[in-house]
Amino acid sequence: MSRIAIIAGQGRLAPAIAAQLQDPAVFALDGFEPEGLAATPFRLERLVPFLDELHDQGIDRVVFAGAIRRPRLDPEAFDPRTAQLVPRILMAMQSGDDAALRTVLDVFEESGVTVCPVEEVAASLIPGEGVVCGAPTDADKRDAAKAAAILAQTGALDLGQGVVVAQGLCLALETLPGTEAMLDFAARHSGLRPNPNGAKGVFFKAPKPGQDRRVDLPVLGPDSVDQAAAAGLAGIAWAAGGVILLEQAEMVRRAEAAGLFLWAAGGLA
Structure with a gap:
């Protein structure tokens, strides 16, 4: 070859x-x-x-x-x-x-x-469907589904590949400043969740609809876990088969230490 x-x-x-x-x-x-x-x-x-x-x-x-x-x-x-x-x-x-x-x-x-x-x-960098660690609740799954629906609608506008949804509400949407800025914004506005004791929220990542999969697939790594934890979220979900994970073992270690779930979700959009 x-x-x-x-x-x-x-x-x-x-x-x-x-x-x-x-x-x-x-x-x-x-x-x-x-x-x-x-x-x-x-x-x-x-x-x-x-x-x-x-x-x-x-x-x-x-x-x-x-x-x-x-x-x-x-x-x-x-x-x-x-x-x-x-x-x-x-x-x-x-x-x-x-x-x-x-x-x-x-x-x-x-x-x-x-x-x-x-x-x-490098197929191993893109995991298939399944929960990698932790356990998303039914409320978390609903938030992930809402997040997938949001990105399905905003993707054509070329805004970004990430979104934070908490209790069914869009708390932050990724734009040009990137993922870290989005999660920092979500952290500073976590008090906007209607029920302080309810679902903490989900960081969801997915390719844009119709995206050329040869380039610019979304990427998650250990820093993503740290940033989601700092934002007080319940976990990270992403479109199964459409997101690259870097240093997966370290991601799992940090997620388990922070009590976050990691979930490659299928069929949400």
């Missing part, structure tokens, strides 16, 4: 995937190299020569892993062949970062490089 390459971004996902692959090549967009994982940088302005390099190394499969932001492009750095792609990418950018990223993925595929989803190359 041909060698696979990781297009690494920031965060712990790329190292987690690298640990499950045999001798992967690792590349990163210049300025967005991952911590703790050696990566060869490349620039978007020279995307076509980079694709040529992948072919020269016998690489015909890549997996995107980690966070990147829209890079600043240097007009003088474009090679002639990549420059021909600029109008296409700029047009996609007018529809948002997701559309621009999908266009870049299409360029990879059109060059003969297959973009693999994480579940194809």
